[in-house]
């Protein structure tokens with residue numbers, strides 16, 4: 001009964017959303033996108049050229065000076081897209097909000113293609129993108145759409161490519177039960193999400209301070225986790241080393257269960273039952 005009621009509410013909520021703020025991707029769940037919050041932020045940032053702190057950290061590192069193909073996910077007013085093209089990157093700016101798409105097009109940034117939609121709408125080829133930048137967008141992607149989006153990031157990144165993103169931490173003032181459309185994670189949960197998609201985590205920065213949000217609201221504790229993750233260089237090499245690691249671990253278990261030979265010439269007698277049991281995968 002409760003499940004039936006929940007599904008009915010979900011359906012009614014879905015119909016209550018104006019069509020332009022629904023996800024366009026087929027499998028995606030319709031999601032409300034906080035239009036007033038985003039519209040203010042988009043308006044306020046549509047003329048800004050300075051990158052967000054997360055992207056600043058990425059661009060500042062000399063190891064990332066070679067430009068390539070980037071996706072700016074949830075590009076909003078385009079401040080990060082602007083910063084990226086200025087550094088020679090080719091950018092696909094993606095955002096499902098019509099105001100963002102309009103602001104991005106109005107900027108007429110050379111080297112920026114605008115896609116009105118979610119990441120899956122970009123239809124990027126596997127292993128084709130050098131950087132996915134997602135600042136202040138991951139907290140607004142809910143439920144299993146978040147996992148799906150990160151998996152899509154992992155698919156389209158080239159081996160060695162970067163995922164530069166920000167998440168809201170669990171200490172964020174908005175994690176007060178009154179913002180059910182936002183998601184909050186601690187560092188471990190963020191890492192688990194990234195690892196589950198096959199990304200390797202590198203630098204993580206967490207900071208909490210008071211700041212003004214895009215809608216003008218003063219937020220006393222803006223707890224944010226900035227991450228830089230990477231798709232492993234060679235999936236083949238890493239799966240071989242993963243297999244080697246698993247074999248080594250299994251061999252160690254087997255060795256522990258074997259009788260220690262009295263002399264070097266003695267044959268080693270495995271304790272068959274236990275060794276076989278522990279070495280059986282799964």
Ligand SMILES: C[S@@+](CC[C@H](N)C(=O)[O-])C[C@H]1O[C@@H](n2cnc3c(N)ncnc32)[C@H](O)[C@@H]1O
Pocket residue numbers: 033038041042045052073074075076077078079080094095096097100117118119134135136137140141214
């Ligand atoms: C807080 S704004 C951040 C904009 C920009 N990244 C910045 O830092 O200035 C969040 C943006 O994410 C977009 N957004 C919300 N859900 C999204 C989704 N599932 N995929 C891509 N973008 C999304 C919103 O439309 C909005 O423009």
